[in-house]
Amino acid sequence: MLKEYDVVIAGGGLAGLTLSIQLKQANPDISILILESRDKAAETAAHKVGESTVELATHYFREVLNLKAYLEEFELPKHGLRFFFTDDKKEELSNRVELGPRLKLPVPSHQLDRGTFENYLEKHTKSLGTDFLLAARAKDVVFGEAGGLHEIIYAHEREDKKVRTKWLVDATSRISLLKRKLGFQKEAPHNVNAAWYRVKGVIDIDEWSENEKWKTFLAPKLRYLSTVHFMDKGYWLWIIPLGSKNTSIGIVADEDIHPFDTINTYEKAVAWINKHEPQAAKFVCPPKEDLMDFRILKHFAHDSGRIYSSDRWAVTGEAGAFLDPFYSPGSDFISLNNTWLSDLILRDYKGEDITVRAQIYEQTHLAWYQSWLPIYQDKYKLMGNTQIMVFKIFWDWAIYWSVPCLLFTNHGFTDLKILKELFVSEKSLGRKFGVLNKNVQDMFLDWLPHDHQTFENRYIDPLDLDYLKSFQRGIDEMHVNPDKIIAKVADNMALLEQVAASMFQLISNKIHDTSMSVKVDPYKISLKTPYSETEHVKGIQPQQHVIKDVEKMWFYTKEVLA
Numbered sequence: 001m002l003k004e005y006d007v008v009i010a011g012g013g014l015a016g017l018t019l020s021i022q023l024k025q026a027n028p029d030i031s032i033l034i035l036e037s038r039d040k041a042a043e044t045a046a047h048k049v050g051e052s053t054v055e056l057a058t059h060y061f062r063e064v065l066n067l068k069a070y071l072e073e074f075e076l077p078k079h080g081l082r083f084f085f086t087d088d089k090k091e092e093l094s095n096r097v098e099l100g101p102r103l104k105l106p107v108p109s110h111q112l113d114r115g116t117f118e119n120y121l122e123k124h125t126k127s128l129g130t131d132f133l134l135a136a137r138a139k140d141v142v143f144g145e146a147g148g149l150h151e152i153i154y155a156h157e158r159e160d161k162k163v164r165t166k167w168l169v170d171a172t173s174r175i176s177l178l179k180r181k182l183g184f185q186k187e188a189p190h191n192v193n194a195a196w197y198r199v200k201g202v203i204d205i206d207e208w209s210e211n212e213k214w215k216t217f218l219a220p221k222l223r224y225l226s227t228v229h230f231m232d233k234g235y236w237l238w239i240i241p242l243g244s245k246n247t248s249i250g251i252v253a254d255e256d257i258h259p260f261d262t263i264n265t266y267e268k269a270v271a272w273i274n275k276h277e278p279q280a281a282k283f284v285c286p287p288k289e290d291l292m293d294f295r296i297l298k299h300f301a302h303d304s305g306r307i308y309s310s311d312r313w314a315v316t317g318e319a320g321a322f323l324d325p326f327y328s329p330g331s332d333f334i335s336l337n338n339t340w341l342s343d344l345i346l347r348d349y350k351g352e353d354i355t356v357r358a359q360i361y362e363q364t365h366l367a368w369y370q371s372w373l374p375i376y377q378d379k380y381k382l383m384g385n386t387q388i389m390v391f392k393i394f395w396d397w398a399i400y401w402s403v404p405c406l407l408f409t410n411h412g413f414t415d416l417k418i419l420k421e422l423f424v425s426e427k428s429l430g431r432k433f434g435v436l437n438k439n440v441q442d443m444f445l446d447w448l449p450h451d452h453q454t455f456e457n458r459y460i461d462p463l464d465l466d467y468l469k470s471f472q473r474g475i476d477e478m479h480v481n482p483d484k485i486i487a488k489v490a491d492n493m494a495l496l497e498q499v500a501a502s503m504f505q506l507i508s509n510k511i512h513d514t515s516m517s518v519k520v521d522p523y524k525i526s527l528k529t530p531y532s533e534t535e536h537v538k539g540i541q542p543q544q545h546v547i548k549d550v551e552k553m554w555f556y557t558k559e560v561l562a
């Protein structure tokens with residue numbers, strides 16, 4: 001007689017482990033087996049990427065999975081995302097335009113040592129009653145007929161073994177057991193590659209400069225706690241501190257601008273860093289024998305044709321879709337994915353028919369992927385343009401904090417009333433959100449041929465902008481019912497429309513010499529042709545406080561505004 005489970009999760013990485021904890025916390029009676037092909041404990045530091053977390057995933061780890069105490073004791077607090085844009089030489093950090101928070105952020109986030117974290121999650125899920133098998137490689141599945149149990153075949157102790165389960169969850173990351181079996185692989189139109197490695201010890205960028213004013217602008221030991229991005233056309237280089245007192249370094253680069261074969265060995269990566277980030281090269285390129293690891297990944301973005309099936313199978317984490325790590329959103333997608341999936345499994349366990357929910361969650365999940373794609377697609381060519389990138393990064397944060405983070409912390413993604421109201425009709429707020437974002441992202445691309453100025457010696461803090469501060473603070477505000485949540489999304493959308501209109505006024509003034517007081521329909525903005533009043537009959541005039549905020553991001557001289 002084969003052993004039977006309610007849920008078998010193939011792959012005990014971040015997605016699989018956190019799903020098991022979420023399910024067990026909601027219902028300790030659910031029986032779960034995790035099959036993990038790794039045969040020993042995860043390495044400290046040199047385990048996986050996915051070290052930097054942002055607000056949505058942090059809320060998931062701290063509040064949904066109750067890991068706050070672990071995170072505060074064993075992982076590092078993160079001081080936001082921090083960006084250094086290009087100057088001519090890239091040899092003196094304090095000379096480069098820097099974007100990042102100066103004071104402690106109101107909403108927390110963490111830097112994760114993935115080895116330490118996964119070992120802890122394994123121990124924790126076992127303590128909740130999950131069976132966890134190391135050195136167990138899921139090989140195949142025979143799907144049960146007419147709602148019957150699935151049979152999973154896995155290799156363990158040099159034998160093929162079998163286990164039966166109601167639900168099979170594929171969390172094998174790029175091995176993608178189910179995608180391959182059922183043929184729902186899907187290419188993503190975003191061709192970016194990465195190379196990364198871990199080095200022993202702490203790298204504190206405050207020590208790279210003698211400029212005392214710059215060094216003390218932030219409290220000591222705060223700057224290095226950020227996820228640091230050094231940027232120029234076609235690439236960003238990351239530095240991420242780890243709780244194990246080691247440091248993660250990575251290059252992420254567009255294939256068309258910095259081909260993969262210029263970064264795909266350590267020797268080439270060092271030569272590349274020396275050429276493109278000469279100051280960083282002095283601190284982040286130890287001799288090869290001192291490296292903890294070196295890894296590469298070509299064309300990492302991928303899409304998925306399916307996510308959740310009411311036939312009781314699903315994918316989570318990178319076994320589904322993955323886009324781009326620029327804003328550290330990998331764990332956000334895992335949080336959303338696991339939240340939808342655990343809701344389906346728990347309802348099914350109670351005997352509810354999940355057919356309609358599974359379809360709605362899958363459509364919403366895939367639609368989010370599509371609406372997030374324009375944030376990254378073709379945008380690496382903008383990374384050498386400081387002014388465009390400052391607008392873009394602030395816009396991208398605004399849309400992220402004001403809608404998906406708010407919906408997630410308020411349990412909006414599993415509320416059918418909210419999903420229906422926000423996404424079903426063409427005129428719904430969620431659909432408008434996608435159109436507005438696509439227009440703004442296209443505006444950034446159209447701005448590129450007109451933006452030639454290099455800027456230096458500036459610091460810009462997202463929390464100097466009131467609208468960004470209010471969006472970030474809003475993440476943790478709980479709204480009492482679906483109507484209030486929808487009303488808050490509507491308010492936030494109205495503010496986003498004003499920000500888009502105000503950005504357009506400035507850029508169009510510079511490029512096409514339009515008046516600063518033109519009315520702007522944020523759903524019609526385009527820089528391809530000069531502004532036309534007839535296009536903008538439904539235009540709005542942004543309020544003064546929004547205009548003031550947007551002007552804080554504007555680096556060109558004021559005369560341009562006249």
Ligand SMILES: Cc1cc2nc3c(=O)[nH]c(=O)nc-3n(C[C@H](O)[C@H](O)[C@H](O)COP(=O)(O)OP(=O)(O)OC[C@H]3O[C@@H](n4cnc5c(N)ncnc54)[C@H](O)[C@@H]3O)c2cc1C
Pocket residue numbers: 010011012013014015016035036037038048049050051052053057136137138139171172173175177194196250252297300316317318319325328329330331332334
């Ligand atoms: C360059 C880069 C940088 C990134 N940076 C960030 C970041 O800063 N922040 C962030 O949030 N995300 C980041 N990500 C994304 C992040 O790495 C992923 O979202 C996350 O690691 C995916 O977790 P997972 O559980 O799907 O996969 P994994 O954590 O890789 O887990 C998959 C598990 O499945 C096991 N496995 C594989 N095949 C089998 C099998 N047949 N049977 C049993 N077990 C199997 C593997 O051993 C592994 O443990 C980054 C991604 C890239 C490419």
